[in-house]
Amino acid sequence: MTLPTEQKVNLSAELPHARPFLKWAGGKSQLLPALLERAPESIDTYYEPFLGGGALFFALMANPALTPRRAVLNDLNHELLTTYTVVRDQLDELFERLEPLAVSYLECDEEARATYYYSIRDEQWDTPIKIAARLIFLNKTCFNGLYRVNQKGRFNVPHGRYKKPNILDRLNLQAVSQALQNTELTTVDFGDCCLEAEPGDFVYLDPPFHPLSDTSSFTAYTDSDFGHEDQLRLKWLIDEMRERDIPVMLSNSPHEWVVGAYEASRYLVERIPARRAINSKADRRGAIDELLVTSVYPRRGAISLDS
Ligand SMILES: C[S@@+](CC[C@H](N)C(=O)[O-])C[C@H]1O[C@@H](n2cnc3c(N)ncnc32)[C@H](O)[C@@H]1O
Numbered sequence: 001m002t003l004p005t006e007q008k009v010n011l012s013a014e015l016p017h018a019r020p021f022l023k024w025a026g027g028k029s030q031l032l033p034a035l036l037e038r039a040p041e042s043i044d045t046y047y048e049p050f051l052g053g054g055a056l057f058f059a060l061m062a063n064p065a066l067t068p069r070r071a072v073l074n075d076l077n078h079e080l081l082t083t084y085t086v087v088r089d090q091l092d093e094l095f096e097r098l099e100p101l102a103v104s105y106l107e108c109d110e111e112a113r114a115t116y117y118y119s120i121r122d123e124q125w126d127t128p129i130k131i132a133a134r135l136i137f138l139n140k141t142c143f144n145g146l147y148r149v150n151q152k153g154r155f156n157v158p159h160g161r162y163k164k165p166n167i168l169d170r171l172n173l174q175a176v177s178q179a180l181q182n183t184e185l186t187t188v189d190f191g192d193c194c195l196e197a198e199p200g201d202f203v204y205l206d207p208p209f210h211p212l213s214d215t216s217s218f219t220a221y222t223d224s225d226f227g228h229e230d231q232l233r234l235k236w237l238i239d240e241m242r243e244r245d246i247p248v249m250l251s252n253s254p255h256e257w258v259v260g261a262y263e264a265s266r267y268l269v270e271r272i273p274a275r276r277a278i279n280s281k282a283d284r285r286g287a288i289d290e291l292l293v294t295s296v297y298p299r300r301g302a303i304s305l306d307s
Helices: 029-037 055-061 078-089 091-106 110-121 128-141 170-179 228-243 256-263
Strands: 045-048 070-074 183-186 202-205 248-252 268-275 287-294
Touching (some): 029 248, 029 268, 055 170, 078 091, 078 183, 091 110, 091 128, 110 128, 202 228, 228 248, 228 256, 256 287
Parallel strands (some): 045 070, 070 183, 202 248
Antiparallel strands (some): 268 287
């Protein structure tokens, strides 16, 4: 079996705008108009300390008026950042590794697909290219595109049931690789990611949400939880950046602690209606407001996603 011809790369064709190449819990695709509207008029270095799927980064790159001169992209999830680094630097080797996974999976019947999925999921792969191929493969074929690890840091999401998952989207991966060329990719705690930010830069922070209730939390992106202490550290970091006149934007849940903490410190605090795409329970994927907190700086204002 070979992959469909439209998935083969046409080197002479212009690449499309890069889109997030992974589905990620907390992904911001639907909030993009609100986020772009609140971006500063111009951005020298763009910082995204909680990168995940990087929806805002890719939207900024797709829009010439907003494209930053360079970007520092960070996430504490090592597998995730290894994958971004491989996509940026070793795309051909990644294609070579990912294609056989995609082909083997797609030619199986449903039962054999599940067996194949679990065999890849339960193997520990060590080189960066293998880690990247495995992460992309699992992300496209697991239940709901979820990333979740157990206490030992092992990926534990069950098999999904997509009829024709686009496991190897060569064109988008090429566009993503190009968009990442002028980026620094790091895997540090958010507190250490933007120490060098300056007033002409822009820092967008999208941490694991402050849980609205004991049962609503989803913070297992890495093997360590993001708790109240971390939310406090984040608040101090944001205060400190605001004092240095660095444009900052935060998204978080509309938990009363978050609202109170930022409103009391004279930020612009706005509730934006949003829909959670990833929740293991379908009935909890309903409308939930998101909170956007911004420091005060000249903004670009409403902008079309296609311009
Ligand atoms: C809500 S998600 C970000 C979603 C992203 N904005 C998107 O569009 O897909 C939060 C991310 O923060 C990362 N994270 C958790 N704790 C962290 C920490 N202490 N420092 C940096 N990143 C962390 C998680 O691995 C996760 O990818």
